[in-house]
Amino acid sequence: MKLPRLIPNALRSLFRRPTTRRYPAEVRKPYAGSRGEIVNDASACILCGLCARRCPTSCIEVDKHLCLWVHDPFACVLCGWCAEVCPTDSLTQTEQRPTPRTVRQRTELHPTPPQRPAKPKDA
Amino acid sequence: MGRTVIPFGPQHPVLPEPIHLTLTLEDDIIVEALPRLGYIHRGLELLARKRTPDQMVQVVERVCGICSMMHGMCFCQALEDIHGITPPPRAQWLRVFWAEVHRLHSHLLWLGLFADALGFENLFMQFWRVRERIMDIQEATSGNRVVVSVSVIGGVRRDLNPDQMLWCRTELAGVRDEVHRLGKAMLGDYSIAKRTKGIGVLTPERAHALGTVGPTLRGSGVAHDIRMLDQEIYGAMEFKPCVENDGDSWARLTVRIRETEQSVDLALGTLDRLPQGEIAVKPKGQAEGEAVRRVEQPRGEALYFVKADGGKLLDRVRIRTPTFANIPALLDLLPGHSLADAPVLVMTIDPCISCTER
Ligand code: SF4
Ligand code: SF4
Numbered sequence: 001m002k003l004p005r006l007i008p009n010a011l012r013s014l015f016r017r018p019t020t021r022r023y024p025a026e027v028r029k030p031y032a033g034s035r036g037e038i039v040n041d042a043s044a045c046i047l048c049g050l051c052a053r054r055c056p057t058s059c060i061e062v063d064k065h066l067c068l069w070v071h072d073p074f075a076c077v078l079c080g081w082c083a084e085v086c087p088t089d090s091l092t093q094t095e096q097r098p099t100p101r102t103v104r105q106r107t108e109l110h111p112t113p114p115q116r117p118a119k120p121k122d123a
Numbered sequence: 124m125g126r127t128v129i130p131f132g133p134q135h136p137v138l139p140e141p142i143h144l145t146l147t148l149e150d151d152i153i154v155e156a157l158p159r160l161g162y163i164h165r166g167l168e169l170l171a172r173k174r175t176p177d178q179m180v181q182v183v184e185r186v187c188g189i190c191s192m193m194h195g196m197c198f199c200q201a202l203e204d205i206h207g208i209t210p211p212p213r214a215q216w217l218r219v220f221w222a223e224v225h226r227l228h229s230h231l232l233w234l235g236l237f238a239d240a241l242g243f244e245n246l247f248m249q250f251w252r253v254r255e256r257i258m259d260i261q262e263a264t265s266g267n268r269v270v271v272s273v274s275v276i277g278g279v280r281r282d283l284n285p286d287q288m289l290w291c292r293t294e295l296a297g298v299r300d301e302v303h304r305l306g307k308a309m310l311g312d313y314s315i316a317k318r319t320k321g322i323g324v325l326t327p328e329r330a331h332a333l334g335t336v337g338p339t340l341r342g343s344g345v346a347h348d349i350r351m352l353d354q355e356i357y358g359a360m361e362f363k364p365c366v367e368n369d370g371d372s373w374a375r376l377t378v379r380i381r382e383t384e385q386s387v388d389l390a391l392g393t394l395d396r397l398p399q400g401e402i403a404v405k406p407k408g409q410a411e412g413e414a415v416r417r418v419e420q421p422r423g424e425a426l427y428f429v430k431a432d433g434g435k436l437l438d439r440v441r442i443r444t445p446t447f448a449n450i451p452a453l454l455d456l457l458p459g460h461s462l463a464d465a466p467v468l469v470m471t472i473d474p475c476i477s478c479t480e481r
Binding site (some may be wrong): 019030032033034035055056077078079081 | 174181185256263264267272281
């Protein structure tokens with residue numbers, strides 16, 4: 001009974017494009033606003049530590065004295081809060097998903113802490 | 124007659140999650156089922172003593188992957204009660220939109236897994252293909268495919284622009300057509316009917332006495348849904364819970380298929396009625412007080428108890444998840460059925476073990 005309905009379906013499926021993508025070879029463009037990798041621009045970071053305090057997984061460490069900003073991408077859940085609270089917008093969340101890696105490595109940056117504002121010349 | 128004891132799980136092909144049942148059999152019939160839980164206990168409730176309330180939102184969202192939106196939403200609502208603030212209307216409607224999309228994605232996942240438990244591989248793939256569209260909606264609107272993470276205390280983090288709303292509408296309409304077609308295929312299948320009709324009957328009285336929640340309870344003919352209490356949003360959309368009266372596996376399956384279609388309508392309804400305005404208000408000061416909140420998750424009613432003592436951290440967060448409430452019903456269902464029915468019966472309560480063990 002179902003056979004007559006089955007045959008056209010099977011034929012259609014035979015010539016249809018596959019639903020899936022050949023993933024590592026073919027990657028879909030991420031949607032705008034997708035939550036991807038966390039990137040810090042060391043030249044703009046002032047080592048204020050707000051990102052480390054907001055991070056729910058404690059995967060950011062900031063040490064003002066050692067001028068060290070460390071991010072553990074393997075503990076990061078890509079929630080994007082650190083980028084939202086960063087006052088200088090040096091920390092941003094890209095749209096690209098992190099790529100698989102074979103070694104577990106933390107991102108260590110050495111931003112320069114802000115200098116005291118120089119005295120105005122005419123004073 | 125001699126008895127045989129068979130361990131079911133914690134690693135079992137039908138369930139990706141670790142639940143262990145010790146099944147005592149007489150011949151081929153189960154006479155007793157005893158659960159053992161705690162394989163993936165993570166101690167998330169205790170983290171409340173180490174993380175600020177803001178950070179806890181991200182933590183409770185990870186109690187469960189497939190109902191993360193509702194966990195975060197319920198926790199935020201509890202804290203809003205403590206703070207005494209009300210999120211703006213647009214934020215409330217947006218939360219409902221994401222919650223319904225989330226329910227869709229969870230139900231489609233379950234429908235696929237259920238088809239898989241019955242050995243219907245093709246239908247499994249089809250449901251998951253549709254689910255992919257829902258996850259695309261989630262990614263396009265919230266940024267993440269599964270853990271949408273849009274709730275904050277006082278509102279939501281993301282807004283929808285008109286383009287996105289238009290695109291969501293067409294996608295959701297497409298999903299409704301496909302779910303309707305697949306649901307018809309599932310309910311019209313001879314073997315599925317044979318394996319589910321009249322199996323695992325839970326009477327309304329028994330379901331009520333065991334404290335069952337969610338589609339398991341509604342499959343037994345009890346119209347109980349926390350969404351009915353929300354007059355402002357669900358009331359405006361004339362929400363009626365889906366109820367089936369048979370109480371067997373078939374009824375629970377039908378309830379979920381109907382709820383999937385209903386969720387599409389509700390999500391579309393929120394898009395139609397979305398008010399304009401702000402999407403978040405800022406809570407002021409430290410929280411002090413207690414609050415209890417309930418929310419209807421895809422698996423049933425979840426309960427949050429939050430206690431804050433005015434300090435930086437919360438005092439206590441207690442989460443009662445729906446699967447926890449449904450396990451007694453499962454243990455009641457299993458005796459009297461053959462061992463071959465056990466995987467299907469376990470699937471019909473839609474167990475989410477990582478929820479249960481938090
Ligand atoms: S990344 Fe931003 S928030 Fe983090 S320490 Fe640097 S400036 Fe502060
Ligand atoms: S995205 Fe979230 S988890 Fe990752 S570093 Fe930022 S705050 Fe932490």
